[in-house]
Amino acid sequence: MTLLDLQRDFLGFLLDEPSDIPVAVGGSSGPGLAVYHNAYGGQLVECLKDSYERLWAWLGDEAFEAAARRHIAAHPPHSWTLADYGVKFSETMADLYPDDPEVAEIAALDWALRRAFDGPDAPAFDRQQLAAVDWDEAVIAFVPTLTLLPVKTNCGAIWNAIAAEEEVPAAELLPEPGWVRVWRVGLQPHFASIETAEMGAIQLASSGMSFARLCDRLSEEIGVETAVDAAGRYLASWVQDQMIADVR
Amino acid sequence: MPEETIAPFHGFGLGLRIPHFQNYLTEAVPVDFIEIISENFMGAGGRPIHVLDEVRDRWPVAMHGVSMSIGSADGIRSDYLARLKALADRIQPLWVSDHLSWSRVGEVNSHDLLPLPFTEEALNTVCANIEHVQDALERPLVLENPSTYLTFADDQMTEWAFLAEMTKRTGCYLLLDVNNIYVSGTNNGFDPYDYLAGVPADRVRQIHLAGHSQGQGRLIDTHDEPVPDPVWDLFARIYPRLGRVATMIERDDNIPPLQDMLDELDVARRIAGDVTAAAA
The missing domain is CATH 3.90.930.50 (Outer Surface Protein A; domain 3)
Structure with a gap:
């Protein structure tokens, strides 16, 4: 597997897409893969909490995290900076809360x-x-x-x-x-x-x-x-x- | 190879974090240098840059990034490099550092420090990217060993052998994160003291010290605890080999009052003094 293929596969694994990464890592690396998988989503949730502090307070922990996870699943980050992440979160909110x-x-x-x-x-x-x-x-x-x-x-x-x-x-x-x-x-x-x-x-x-x-x-x-x-x-x-x- | 070199800087410093902004703006904080997370100051303007300009007027500043993705198989983003260079030109840092890792390939950026396989192909990619970055920034790059949580089946060399060859080929320098050596060694089954023996000490310009936490089957590099004893022990072992070096303590979560960080930095000063005297 080339480095480029490995990196594409690794990102696919983080995004819950089909991936050969579990084969490419060492035999006892299952817990390590879980660390990276959890860190990817966890960091983006924290990023959204930081940028959308008043929305987080308005919705409460549970509803905010559920909305954040929905957004993250549909919107992988593209920018060079994490600060740009969440630019379309208000659109996700409009979809999730059409009556509010x-x-x-x-x-x-x-x-x-x-x-x-x-x-x-x-x-x-x-x-x-x-x-x-x-x-x-x-x-x-x-x-x-x-x-x-x-x-x-x-x-x-x-x-x-x-x-x-x-x-x-x-x-x-x-x-x-x-x-x-x-x-x-x-x-x-x-x-x-x-x-x-x-x-x-x-x-x-x-x-x-x-x-x-x-x-x-x-x-x-x-x-x-x-x-x-x-x-x-x-x-x-x-x-x-x-x-x-x-x-x- | 870059024409410029990075002169050693000896001192003890801390990272610039938001809860301590006011301390640095109004007090005579006893640190020799300050490290910033570069990306936190790469916005267009506003309070972050204002604070940084004032801090830079009073202390030397080291720039430490998290978004370069030096291991990306498809190269380094030019828009990121342009902004990084603009910040470096503005504050004239001691040096610009980032991590031996990758975050992005194609259009998706994980914003995490993902692990590289230690293969000849990865080494070639990393070295080509370092040379591109050093040309763009017009200064040598400093790279940090990250915490890693797995190894790859195709690994062909140790991490420290990778680092040694990388510095030899590109002329880059190292930021040695002692906590990361301990975390990666515990997670991936190598002896941290073998790592210290194999790392090219003459290329190290900075030391990071930090705490970690126990996750499920892995130590996690959380930076939310004081520096633990095994990390201090590794620091004491490597420090006398490094000569003049900049040492700092990282804390990114569960951030205590600045005085607590200064007290912990005094522990680093004391250990450094003791082991240097013992080695003399």
């Missing part, structure tokens, strides 16, 4: 916050420079850790209560679907619930549209007076929340 949408949403929030934790650095735009901005031409660049998540439930309140070790509210649907934005300020990840109109404004700004054109677009959609008020509120919160990296 908060489960997949808590998972998506856990993942986005983890990604923001060690995402690219970018100092926040100096608010002292705002007065010098030519708003007729200005284009806003957000910090690179900014992520938008669609939500139907109070997943943010659940997440916060678990993190603060406070009484956790029951899951409930929002009056209307909204969004959560996730980003990092300095070294600390943050998230906030936002209305759909703000999500649209963020997406337009992120596409490179000038802030003036963005205001025009809002006016077309929600009327001039409402749009002026909304755009002002959005910009103020983006500055206040240190979401803006640059205004060009």
Whole structure:
């Protein structure tokens, strides 16, 4: 057996596929094979617990481990880094808990916050420079850790209560679907619930549209007076929340 | 063969672990160097890199990786090497180390330190990969003997003979994990003292000390216990043969307060001092 064949077979053994590995190892190596087999799945479960800490708390040990094992069986790791493992765990949660949408949403929030934790650095735009901005031409660049998540439930309140070790509210649907934005300020990840109109404004700004054109677009959609008020509120919160990296 | 060599560094250090981040940022921790798990600092930014930059300002740092997969029959991933080199260029470590093992072949990465057969083919593969990595990183590589839990029917040489030939062919160096020698010897039926006698001592730049636990039919390299007496005994035997070397204690689970780790490191210092004096 070549080294390449042996390694393919060994990985197949870890993934519970048919394998000649038990033949290739020494005669008394059965317990050793079990160590590697257990370590493979065990490490991935621990990795998911680490990345999805609030989801783990929400589901409890037994349900989380069962979900993790289902995910691991369907998704062997591919990335060079274990930190990437679990990128699609929220999709597994959506499949496993179709009647409990908060489960997949808590998972998506856990993942986005983890990604923001060690995402690219970018100092926040100096608010002292705002007065010098030519708003007729200005284009806003957000910090690179900014992520938008669609939500139907109070997943943010659940997440916060678990993190603060406070009484956790029951899951409930929002009056209307909204969004959560996730980003990092300095070294600390943050998230906030936002209305759909703000999500649209963020997406337009992120596409490179000038802030003036963005205001025009809002006016077309929600009327001039409402749009002026909304755009002002959005910009103020983006500055206040240190979401803006640059205004060009 | 790399043109550069790794100068010996003598000292006693610990691994940088999250529960101790604040200690290292705010206290005069009495260690001579700090080892990092490279992959924990290969993200784009944020708190890990911020902490590492501050630590590097105060101590020499050794980079220790777990994802190189130096034994992969289909080579080393270039995206991993590029990130590793960027980190090495940023912090200018004492050296860059990883394990004599493999984790990935094709698209599947087990993220475990899987065992290599000790065959001529595996030796050729490992040596070719080491030379590729040393060229890419523009520095010699340091490789650690891993804990193993089985042997292969086709093995053609001992692990220590494999290590000796590997260093001879590639000019790489060794990180000798004394606990792993004890664990692998117990699991696979070799005498750890034969291993120590056969390993090329002049290539060793670093020592790892750690604890292990008893699994079903195998000792497991868990790094969740203090260093046990049989590992200290092996350390005392090999240390006088190594000259200037960097010694550290690994703890990755059940991590105690930093002071407990420093007390254990003092045991290593005392043993090293005693056996060096006795050998003089």
